Amino acid sequence: MTEREKLMELLCKAPLGNYPLGEQFSNGTVEKIADYLLKNGVIAPPVKVGDTVYTNVSWTGWYLREKDKPYKAKVVYIGINGKENHMNVVYEKNDNMLTFTFDEIGDRLFLTREEAEKALAERSG
Known part of the structure; x- marks a missing residue:
């Protein structure tokens, strides 16, 4: 989802009086x-901070099992710097943290487990 699409979705749901803005405007x-x-x-x-994300990325020595991919993580920080906007995620299994850029969504980081499993299957087969 692009930034524009995300904003449009939020605006359409925004309360304005008794009805969402999207129901009141074209x-x-x-x-x-x-x-x-x-x-x-x-x-x-x-x-947003607190969202659950999934990744197939880990560091050597983290002792995460290959069979447990994709790994579940929680967004704990979002950094906006105008160049490489990024987020820090903490892995559920070991509490380690990694940083991903927004550009890595859909490649190394996924918003749903299904997307991560699909990418893992494509890369394995």
Whole structure:
């Protein structure tokens, strides 16, 4: 999901009076608002602190079992620096932490277990 799509999704669900904003305005209006926000520096990270993510990446010596892939982790920090926005995740099994850039989502880090399992199967077979 792109930053623009994420903003549009959030805007459509935003409460405005008794109804969500998306039910009160056309999709074109919501798109214009999202574009305006992005143009003026609003950032919509693909995850939030506390989200669960999955990865097939580990370090030698961590004693994580290959059969346990994909590894479950929790987002504990999001860093926005305008160049390589990133997140720190803590692995559920061993409490070790790794940093992933937003660009690694879909390659080394996944938002769902299913996406991680699919990538693992493609790389194995």
